[in-house]
Amino acid sequence: MMKKKSVVRLVIWLLLIGIVTAFSAIYYVFNMPRRNLSKEVAVYSLAAKQLINDYQIDETFANKKYLDKAITVRGIIRSVRTLENHTMIFSIEDAMEGVSCTLDSADVVKYQTKLDLIKIGTEGTFKGRCAGKLMDIQIINCIPQ
Amino acid sequence: MIKSILLICFVALGLTSVAQSLYITKDAKINFNSSTTVEDIVAESNQATTIIDIDKNVIKFSVLTTSFKFRRALMEEHFNENYIESPKFPKASFTGKIGSPIDWKNEKTVSVDVTGSLTMHGVNKEITFKANITPGKSKISASSEIVVTPESFNIQIPSAVRDKIAKEVTIKIEAVYAPYQQ
Structure with missing residues (x-):
């Protein structure tokens, strides 16, 4: 009798743990x-050029290599702009057809002091996720390095 | 000597007129809504690139699909991996013509039909939609709404979640173009 009761109790406990999990x-x-x-290690670290x-050379091949990967790019900052929703875009090497x-x-606020030091015409380095190419190559969710 | 100066002047004039017919923005806002009573599904990207050629009345538009932000990371993952398949088709783009002539010097909003081809998920479709365009001296504003069905772009939605995603998806676009300076 006792044994049956403890088996039932065990089953109930297991069920409960299962449901919670x-x-x-x-x-x-x-x-x-x-x-x-910021917690990912860059798969590639390279010059924006x-x-x-x-x-x-080959967009399809480049997409296979870089798309959605964490990469670190560095190069001369050509333009900086802030959008309505407070996201910031740094264009590297070419304002139109470079790397954006x-x-x-949230990261603009978090890294404000670091961002203030980045000036147009000087070199900047960012780690982000490669989204592909339109006119420029877009790197998103960037963190200044 | 005079000939060559004239030539340079003509070339320079030619170049500026080419450049001035193009208006561009790389920060166009595009969002889509496929909400149902079961689930709110809204996504937005501020990084669409679009160009208007006011001489040819041509509009080009493109966006990288991974730049869309959703309310939940899980939605983003499903959108990119299962539906739009960003690794295979990272871009969605449109090229079309404005149906009726626009007086680009008149700063008044006009509603026009735009017809062209929309490429998304590797499928190319001819579409026509209404757009509101406001010409201006130093900028052109445009907005539009396009309604598409995922199935017509070969986007398969499993029957288990079919009720959670709207049958028709409304895409809204807002862009403020500036003269293209090279």
């Missing part, structure tokens, strides 16, 4: 955090 797993996936580039060159590094508004 399943729900927390679902909750986690549903609310999973965004990629945090090299990236521009790679995209000029976009910082999300």
Whole structure:
């Protein structure tokens, strides 16, 4: 009699643990955090000119190599602009057809002191996620290095 | 000597007139809404590039699909990996013509039809939509709404989640163009 009772109790406990685990797993996936580039190691670290060159030679191949990867690019800052939603865009090497590094508004606030030091005409380095090429190559979720 | 100076002047004039017919922005706002009563699905990108050629009445528009931001990271993952397949098709683009002539010197908003081809998810489709265009001295503003169905661009939505995603997706575009200076 005692044995049966403890088996039932064990089953109930296991069920409860199972349900809690399943729900927390679902909750986690549903609310999973965004990629945090500051915690990622760059797969490629290169000069913006090299990236521009790679995209000029073969866009499909360059996309295979760089798309969605964490990369660090460096080069001369040609223009800086802030959008309505407070995201900041730094254009490197060429204002029109260079590399555009976009910082999300939260990161603009977080790295304000570092960003203040970046001046047009000087070299800047950003780590971000390569989104591909339109006129310029777009690197998003950037963090100043 | 005079000949060569004249030639230089003509070339310079030619170049400026070419440049002045083009208006561009790389920060056009594009969002889409595929909300249903079950789920709010709204995504936005501020990084669409678009060009208007006022001599040829041509509009070009393109956006990188990974630049869309959703409310949840999971939605972004599903959008990029399962639906729009960004690794395979990183760009969505449109090239079209403005249907009726516009007086680009008159700073009054006009509603025009734009017809052209929209390429998304590797599928090319001819579409026509209405756009509001406001010419200006140093800028041109434009806005538009386009309604598309995911299925017509070969985007397969599993039946298990079909009720969560709207059958028709409304894409809204807002752009403020400035003269293209090279």
